[in-house]
Amino acid sequence: MRRYISLLLFIGLAFWSCEEEQPPEDKDTTPPTVTITYPQSGSTVYEIITITCMSSDNEGVEKVELWVNGVTTGVTDDTEPYSFDWNTTTLEDGSFTIIVRSYDLSGNTTDSEPIVLTVHNTPTEVTLWGVVYSVEDTDSLDLYSSGLTGSIPSEIWNLTNLIYLDLSHNELTGSIPPEIGNLTNLISLTLYNNQLTGSIPSEIGNLTNLQGLGLSWNQLSGSIPSEIGNLTNLIYLVLSSNQLTGIPPEIGNLTNLIYLNLWGNQLTGIPPEIGNLTNITELKLAYNQLTGIPPEIGNLTNLEKLHCQNNQLTGSLPPEILNLTNLEKLYLHTNSLTGSIPSEISNLTNLWQLELANNQLTGEIPESICDLTNLTSLWLSNNQLCPPYPSCIEDYVGEQDTSGCD
Numbered sequence: 001m002r003r004y005i006s007l008l009l010f011i012g013l014a015f016w017s018c019e020e021e022q023p024p025e026d027k028d029t030t031p032p033t034v035t036i037t038y039p040q041s042g043s044t045v046y047e048i049i050t051i052t053c054m055s056s057d058n059e060g061v062e063k064v065e066l067w068v069n070g071v072t073t074g075v076t077d078d079t080e081p082y083s084f085d086w087n088t089t090t091l092e093d094g095s096f097t098i099i100v101r102s103y104d105l106s107g108n109t110t111d112s113e114p115i116v117l118t119v120h121n122t123p124t125e126v127t128l129w130g131v132v133y134s135v136e137d138t139d140s141l142d143l144y145s146s147g148l149t150g151s152i153p154s155e156i157w158n159l160t161n162l163i164y165l166d167l168s169h170n171e172l173t174g175s176i177p178p179e180i181g182n183l184t185n186l187i188s189l190t191l192y193n194n195q196l197t198g199s200i201p202s203e204i205g206n207l208t209n210l211q212g213l214g215l216s217w218n219q220l221s222g223s224i225p226s227e228i229g230n231l232t233n234l235i236y237l238v239l240s241s242n243q244l245t246g247i248p249p250e251i252g253n254l255t256n257l258i259y260l261n262l263w264g265n266q267l268t269g270i271p272p273e274i275g276n277l278t279n280i281t282e283l284k285l286a287y288n289q290l291t292g293i294p295p296e297i298g299n300l301t302n303l304e305k306l307h308c309q310n311n312q313l314t315g316s317l318p319p320e321i322l323n324l325t326n327l328e329k330l331y332l333h334t335n336s337l338t339g340s341i342p343s344e345i346s347n348l349t350n351l352w353q354l355e356l357a358n359n360q361l362t363g364e365i366p367e368s369i370c371d372l373t374n375l376t377s378l379w380l381s382n383n384q385l386c387p388p389y390p391s392c393i394e395d396y397v398g399e400q401d402t403s404g405c406d
Contacts, residue, residue, distance in 0.1 A: 031110045032057035034064060034102035041115035045088060052083045053112060057104040065101045067111075072101075088119045095119075126155040135159060139185075145169040157182045168192045168214065175199075176215075181206035190214035192238065197221070200239075205230035216240040216261065229253035240264050240284065252276035263287055263307065275299035286310050286331065298323045305329040309355065313337055317356075322347050333379060334358040341385075346371040355379040362404065365389055365397070 034055040039045060055061050063078040066086065075084050082100075096119060100112040125134050129148060133141070138159050144166050151174035152167070163185050172194040181203025183189075189210060196218040204213075205227025211234060220242040228237075229250025237254065240263035247262070252273025254260075259282050267288040275296025277283075282305040290311040297306075298320030306321070309331040316339035321330070327348050333355040340363030341356070348354075352374045361383040370392035381398025386405035389397050 028059045028104070028106035028108065030058050030104075031108040032061055032102040032104040034100050034110050034112045036098065036100055036112050036115055039115070039117065041117070043115075044118045044120050045086075046119065046121045047089055048085050048087050049117075050083055050085055051098065051100070052081065053100045055082055055100070055102040057102070057108075060105045062103045062105050065103070067099045067101055069097055089121060091119050091121075093118075093120050093122060122160070123155075123158055126158050128153055128156055133159060136161065138162065140164040142166045143170070144190075148172055150174075152177065154179065159183070161185055163187045163209075166190045168194070170194055172196060176201055176204075176220075178203040180204060183207060184209065186210055188212040191218070193217040195219060199223075200225055200228075200244075202227045204228065207231060208233065210234055212236040214238040216242065218242055220244060222246075224248055224251070226250045232256065235259070237261070247271055247274075249273045255279065258282070260284065270294055270297075272296045278302065281305070283307065293318045293321075295320045297321065300324060302326060304350075307331045308335070310334045315339070317342060317361075319344070325349065327351055328374075329353040331355045332359070336360055338362065341365055341369070343368045345369055348372065349374070351375055353377040356383070357398065358382045361385055365393065369393060 032055055034053055036051065036053045038052045039049065051066065053064060055064050063076045064082045066073045066075045066084040077083060096117050097114050098117055099114045102110050123135060125132055135158055139161050141159065141162060142164065148167065148170035152172055157179035160182055162183050165183065165186060168190045174196065175198030176196055178201045180201060184206055186207050187209055189207065192214045198220065199222035200215065200220055202225040204225065208230055210231050213234060216238045221244065223246030224239065224244055226248040228248065232253055233256060234254050235256055236259045237257060238261040240261045242265055244265040244267065247267060247270060249271040251271065255276055255278065257277050257280050260277065260280060261284040263284040264287040267290060270285065270290060270293065272294040274294065278299055279302055280300055281302055283303060284307040286307040287310045291314060293308065293313065301324065303324050304326055305328060313335035315337065317337055322342065322344040325347055328350050330351060337359040339361065341361060343366040345366065346368035349372065351372050354375060357379040362385065364386050367390050370390050378393055378396040380396060384401045384404055385397065386402055
C-alpha cells in the first residue's frame with residue numbers, strides 16, 4: 001500500500017513540474033497598434049495644438065503617451081478618442097519630431113510612425129494703434145509725433161524685419177521692455193521725447209546692426225548698460241536729457257561714433273576709454289556733474305565741437321584740449337576752473353566759438369589769443385582775469401573781478 005501511495009505522489013509531482021515548464025496559453029505577447037491621425041506630418045503649428053491618434057489592442061489599451069524629440073512629455077490619455085493638447089508657446093520656432101507610444105494591459109508597447117511638425121509662434125501680422133502691419137514685409141515704422149500714449153505695445157517686438165523704428169515725440173510711458181532685443185535687424189532706433197522711465201535694458205546690446213540710437217528727452221535712469229559696447233556699428237548715440245548716472249568703460253568699443261550726446265544727465269565721471277573714439281567730431285557732456293575730464297580726451301583729434309559747460313569741473317584748463325587742433329567750438333563756461341588761460345590756446349586755430357565765462361580763471365589773457373583769427377564768438381565774463389586785455393578782444397572780456405589783480 002505504501003509503495004502505491006509513493007508512486008502516486010511521484011506521478012503527481014512530475015505532472016506538476018512539467019506543467020510549470022510550459023508557457024501559459026493565455027499570456028499576451030501581441031503589441032498594440034497606434035497611428036497619429038492629426039495633424040499631418042509637415043504641418044506648421046502654433047500656440048496650443050491638439051494631437052489625435054487611434055490605438056487598439058487584442059486585450060485592451062492602458063494608455064497612450066506623447067513624446068517629442070525622443071523625450072516623453074509626461075502627457076498621457078487613457079480614454080478613447082485619444083488626444084493631447086501640446087503647448088508650443090514656451091518653445092522656440094523650429095522643427096519637432098512627434099511620436100505616440102501606446103501601452104497595452106500586458107505591458108507591451110508600440111511607437112507610432114513619427115511625424116515632423118514646424119512650430120511657428122511668431123504671428124504673420126500685428127495690429128498697432130489700429131493699423132495692421134505684415135511681419136514679413138514691414139521694415140520701416142515711422143510714427144513720429146503721432147499722438148501715441150500708454151506703454152509700448154508688446155506686439156511691436158514681433159516686427160523682426162524692422163530696420164527703421166521711430167516712435168519719438170509722443171507721450172509713451174513705462175519702461176523700454178527687454179524684448180527690444182528681438183529687433184536685431186534695426187539700423188535706426190529713436191524713442192526720444194516721450195515719458196519713458198526705468199533703465200536702458202541690457203538687451204539693447206543685441207542690436208548690433210544699429211547705426212543710430214536716440215533715447216533723449218525721457219526719464220531713463222541708472223547707468224548706461226555695459227552691453228552698449230556691443231553696438232560697434234553706431235555712428236550717432238544720443239542719450240541726452242535723462243537721469244543717467246554712469247558711463248561704462250565699454251563705451252570705448254564704439255570706435256565708429258562721430259556724434260555722442262550725453263548732455264543733461266547726472267553723470268559724475270568719464271571713463272578714460274572715451275579716448276578710443278578717435279572718429280568723433282562732436283561730444284556733448286554739458287549739464288552733468290562732472291568734476292574732471294580725463295587726459296585721454298586729447299586723443300580725439302577729429303573733434304570739432306566739445307560741450308562741457310555747466311558741470312563742476314575744477315583745476316586748470318585741461319592741457320590735452322589744446323591738442324585738439326580741429327576744434328571749432330569749445331564750451332567750458334559755468335564750471336569752477338581755475339588758473340590762467342594758457343598761451344597755447346593759439347594752437348586752436350580753427351576755433352570760431354570759445355566760451356570760458358563763469359569760472360574762476362585768473363591772471364592776464366595771453367596776447368596769443370589774437371592768433372585765433374576765425375573767432376566770431378568769445379565769452380570770458382565773470383572770471384578774475386586781469387587787465388591789460390589784448391586789444392583784439394577788449395570788447396569781449398565782459399565783467400571781471402579784478403580785486404586780486406596787482
